Amino acid sequence: MTKTCIFVEGQTERIFLKYLIEQYLSPPTFTIDSVKLISNKLYTIKSSCSIDNTDHYFLIFDVSNDSKVLSAIIERSQKMVLYQGYTFILGIRDLYPNKKHDKTKVLNYIKQTLHNNGLSSTTRVILAIMEIEAWFLADYSFFRRIDDCLQVDYISQNLGIDISTSNPEDYNHPSKVIDQVLTLIGSSYKKKEKDVYRICHRLDYAKLCLDQDLHSRVPSLDYLIRCLNEALDINNR
Amino acid sequence: MILTHIEYFENKERPNFWKIEDINLNKMNLVVGLNATGKSRLIAIISNLALILQKKKLLTGHWKLKYKHDNNSYIYNLDIEKGIVEKEEIIQNDTKLLYREKDHGTILEIDTSDLIEFAPPRDELTINVRRDLKKHPFLELLINWSKHLHAYSFSGVKPNEIIVPGSPEALLQGLNTVPYLLSKGIENNQFIDKILKDFKAIGYPIDKISIRQQQMPNGLSKIPLVMVKENDLKCATEQGSMSQGMFRALALLVIIEYIINQEGTRTILIDDLGEGLDYDRATRLTNLLFKKLENSNIQLIASSNNRFLINSVNIRYINFLKRKGHIVKSYNYSNSKEKFEQIKLAGLNNFDLFTGNIFN
Numbered sequence: 001m002t003k004t005c006i007f008v009e010g011q012t013e014r015i016f017l018k019y020l021i022e023q024y025l026s027p028p029t030f031t032i033d034s035v036k037l038i039s040n041k042l043y044t045i046k047s048s049c050s051i052d053n054t055d056h057y058f059l060i061f062d063v064s065n066d067s068k069v070l071s072a073i074i075e076r077s078q079k080m081v082l083y084q085g086y087t088f089i090l091g092i093r094d095l096y097p098n099k100k101h102d103k104t105k106v107l108n109y110i111k112q113t114l115h116n117n118g119l120s121s122t123t124r125v126i127l128a129i130m131e132i133e134a135w136f137l138a139d140y141s142f143f144r145r146i147d148d149c150l151q152v153d154y155i156s157q158n159l160g161i162d163i164s165t166s167n168p169e170d171y172n173h174p175s176k177v178i179d180q181v182l183t184l185i186g187s188s189y190k191k192k193e194k195d196v197y198r199i200c201h202r203l204d205y206a207k208l209c210l211d212q213d214l215h216s217r218v219p220s221l222d223y224l225i226r227c228l229n230e231a232l233d234i235n236n237r
Numbered sequence: 238m239i240l241t242h243i244e245y246f247e248n249k250e251r252p253n254f255w256k257i258e259d260i261n262l263n264k265m266n267l268v269v270g271l272n273a274t275g276k277s278r279l280i281a282i283i284s285n286l287a288l289i290l291q292k293k294k295l296l297t298g299h300w301k302l303k304y305k306h307d308n309n310s311y312i313y314n315l316d317i318e319k320g321i322v323e324k325e326e327i328i329q330n331d332t333k334l335l336y337r338e339k340d341h342g343t344i345l346e347i348d349t350s351d352l353i354e355f356a357p358p359r360d361e362l363t364i365n366v367r368r369d370l371k372k373h374p375f376l377e378l379l380i381n382w383s384k385h386l387h388a389y390s391f392s393g394v395k396p397n398e399i400i401v402p403g404s405p406e407a408l409l410q411g412l413n414t415v416p417y418l419l420s421k422g423i424e425n426n427q428f429i430d431k432i433l434k435d436f437k438a439i440g441y442p443i444d445k446i447s448i449r450q451q452q453m454p455n456g457l458s459k460i461p462l463v464m465v466k467e468n469d470l471k472c473a474t475e476q477g478s479m480s481q482g483m484f485r486a487l488a489l490l491v492i493i494e495y496i497i498n499q500e501g502t503r504t505i506l507i508d509d510l511g512e513g514l515d516y517d518r519a520t521r522l523t524n525l526l527f528k529k530l531e532n533s534n535i536q537l538i539a540s541s542n543n544r545f546l547i548n549s550v551n552i553r554y555i556n557f558l559k560r561k562g563h564i565v566k567s568y569n570y571s572n573s574k575e576k577f578e579q580i581k582l583a584g585l586n587n588f589d590l591f592t593g594n595i596f597n
Contacts, residue, residue, distance in 0.1 A: 109583035
């Protein structure tokens with residue numbers, strides 16, 4: 001059995017990751033639990049009854065605003081691997097509020113920090129460029145699944161953005177792009193729980209997980225899937 | 238006057254040699270480090286200097302201070318060994334205003350621009366024997382700074398201990414004198430309302446603060462006791478029954494609110510800030526304190542080893558102390574900009590200064 005803890009920045013990442021894993025590993029031989037850190041106390045969001053007879057166990061650890069992903073990893077992951085049987089640790093965070101030109105520096109600092117703390121072999125941190133919503137925009141077809149009028153041409157005519165050719169990693173605020181598009185149908189995207197569910201429920205996870213062309217255009221998404229494969233020990237099977 | 242830099246050592250070439258290097262200060266400061274690295278000692282060397290400048294003590298030590306006032310930068314070097322002032326020096330920008338070794342020295346007269354020789358007693362600071370507002374106004378800066386420095390130990394206060402202030406100045410001497418300070422301001426609704434608001438903001442919702450005068454036995458005068466009425470309790474809680482954390486937080490908020498309304502620039506030192514408070518309240522108190530004092534005329538130098546609290550403040554306000562043997566080195570934004578930026582960029586918390594192997 002593999003046992004993976006995924007540290008995420010907040011609610012959006014937690015919801016997206018749960019959908020992604022469920023779709024990627026279907027049919028189910030896995031268990032997903034979620035916990036949230038509030039005022040330095042852990043609260044269970046959803047707990048599975050048992051992790052017996054499962055091939056893959058995931059704990060999605062939402063550090064919320066109380067901490068930062070890398071800090072939480074440094075603080076907890078070594079004990080999780082040594083004493084709680086975790087086989088792999090993932091961390092997912094946005095590059096924002098850092099600037100795009102800081103990307104290489106940020107990645108190097110993360111790598112160096114993991115190395116200094118003896119975590120290089122079991123831990124990977126994935127940086128969404130600039131926000132996790134860039135991965136939603138990698139499958140822009142969710143817009144028309146929300147409302148049929150939100151076709152590529154309609155969006156282009158009204159907002160001057162061609163979501164079919166733009167690279168979602170080029171947007172400074174992908175979440176704002178989603179908000180702008182949804183404004184066209186009198187709706188919005190404010191990162192609220194219902195906003196995130198509405199999108200995550202309509203994403204094409206087969207495309208996000210398996211489309212190699214898409215992965216070459218969106219390297220951060222490609223790295224997420226590669227890290228997930230590494231956690232699942234897929235390449236060694 | 239704002240302190241900007243401190244270096245200090247004592248007992249050179251002796252087994253008990255101790256040195257602290259490269260403390261760089263802003264208006265707001267949090268000194269952090271593991272236990273026994275020198276945080277409290279740093280607070281003590283600053284408050285001791287103020288006592289020396291006020292002629293209350295003559296302690297052995299070697300201070301090198303940098304400070305700013307009205308866009309001028311100053312350096313003050315002071316060496317005292319066994320009750321003898323070995324050296325004293327004040328430099329403004331690049332101009333030497335005072336240089337003194339033991340019982341001889343030179344001092345600049347600002348009104349005439351003359352450099353005057355003088356012979357101070359070996360056991361007195363020039364600052365104390367040559368005060369002259371017209372000729373040496375620069376000496377007043379340090380005198381005023383020392384008069385308006387207030388040092389508090391957050392962990393040193395207990396709800397059941399009250400210090401009776403012997404003079405009006407002593408009202409601000411420690412957190413244990415707060416019942417007296419509060420009884421002085423209890424009729425001032427604005428003052429009390431601000432304390433209620435702040436106390437609520439850090440997680441103690443109370444609707445009333447009052448003072449009860451307790452008659453002491455054997456004809457001693459009455460002493461004031463602080464009472465608070467919590468929103469969800471039907472009765473008031475007397476200070477002796479308050480938790481340590483609650484009383485410490487209340488005492489600090491009262492004293493800060495009082496000082497913030499005083500004239501002139503002031504310095505507040507707080508050792509062990511947040512000690513005894515739970516995570517949430519310690520964080521809220523720190524946030525409130527830094528926010529409240531940021532735009533005031535007060536320089537704050539607080540110390541803590543509460544790593545969660547460290548996360549509440551801007552990383553630029555931090556001096557992270559590490560001790561290697563007898564020498565304490567401070568890492569701060571001025572001398573370790575790249576490392577501090579690394580913490581920000583890598584997405585680490587400030588408390589990873591402790592845990593993240595950043596300065597190893």
